[in-house]
Amino acid sequence: MQKVLDPFATNGGSMPTFGRTDRLSGGRAMNDIATIDVDAIRADAEALLSASGEPGEHSERTEIGYRFGDLERLELPQRDEVIRGLARQETGILNAVTNLGKTTLIRNLALSLITGRGFDPLTVNNQKRRVAIIDSEDTLTFLRSDITKMLEVFSDVKKNLVRERLLLICDVSLEDEDLMVNKSEHFSILVENLTAFKPDIIFIDTISKCFVIHNENDNSEVKERVMKPLKRLAKLTDAAVLSAHHIGKAKLEEGSTREGSHRGRGASSFGDQSRVILNLERDLAKDCVILSCPKLKGNTFADQILKLNPEIRWFERIGENRIQTNYELVIEMFSDGNIYKTADAVNEFDGVIGARTVKRVLAEGVRHGDLLRVRQGQYRKFGSSLIEKLEGDIVPAV
Secondary structure, eight states: OOOOOOTTOOSOOOOOOOSSBOGGGTTOBTTOGGGOOHHHHHHHHHHHHHHTTOOOSSOOOOOOSOOHHHHHHSOOOOOOEEETTEETTOEEEEEEOTTSSHHHHHHHHHHHHHHTOOOTTTBOSOOOOOEEEEESSSOHHHHHHHHHHHGGGSOHHHHHHHHHHEEEEESOEETTEEOOTTSHHHHHHHHHHHHHHOOSEEEEEOHHHHSOOSOTTOHHHHIIIIIHHHHHHHHHHTOEEEEEEEBOOHHHHOTTTSOGGGOBSSOTHHHHTOSEEEEEEEETTTTEEEEEEEEOSSSOOOOEEEEEETTTTEEEEEEEOOOOOHHHHHHHTTTTOOOEEHHHHHHHTTTTSOHHHHHHHHHHHHHHTSEEEEETTEEEEOOSOHHHHTOTTOOOOO
8 A cells, every 4th residue: 555645744754855945844845855854844834824914723813794693693773774775874865867856856855754744655654853955056045945834734733844954055165165075174073963963864965076086987986986985974963865967968978878877977986886776857748846766775756757846936746657568558548438340450550569468458448348339440448337338339348
């Protein structure tokens, strides 16, 4: 049987010469097994492991992570959701094109949170909150005038709540510089004031006006100079943070073609690094705006149609902006009460809905009572009167 040598053996033996020396053996040839100091080798190995940052038997390490058993016993605060999908110490973004109403929406939401007023679909309960708004868009004069107008719908009791629970940081200069959230000196002063006020949520209007950014299309810069400071702000103040941002121009920046969570102008880090993304977009057909939520972990909501009441400066919800199904689209064609042939319906939706699907919807419409088959291959909308149901030229649904 061939003898297998133990490289740490001290009782002699032979080993081929490799033509080199090993620094762990103190410069001795590795074939001289009998003269190797095993304890010295092990000590040297420990030193190398320690120098390389790998934990050895006697090395110290910085503890990170939790065993699940320890995590189960750890006392953690309950997640406090301030608005839909956004809790304390979390950040979100509200995207909108210029002059569409994002500032108005922020102020409506802020006043609703302070007074416990419902503002669907963004409020989650009637808990009265403390709110801070960092506004670099308006002057103090206009800001006061706008909020005063919005307060006209409130009682004196609720107006007093707003006077106490709303902190406005607007039109601020520090050492002849506009307030910038990501300037270290400004950030420290900002955190000091916000911590003293103890807001539940902080609104920033807007990112482009409140941050020093050289290239907002650079993912690395946006992550380091915008998203990280926002997360630090949320952590240090123990508040939710929702920041307003601009949607890119459709032709130049793919504002109308990008995925919903990345509709904001510039780098994708704006969307990737946020817990919640809200989009406010124009509905040209109804002279309204559509509030959507392409990114929200948890209880999301359908797109909402909002219309601004200029007399009171409040957005009012007038319904959901729901995408119609194929069934709804085809049935809607018959809403004028006219009779249409199968071929008419197929031609109407050519390139949008397949011919087989159109024919299937027509049959389903008859079965569900939404359509009447007047004669073979001809349909009209089902009426509610008994006379229409008894007309002799109607072929009963099979």
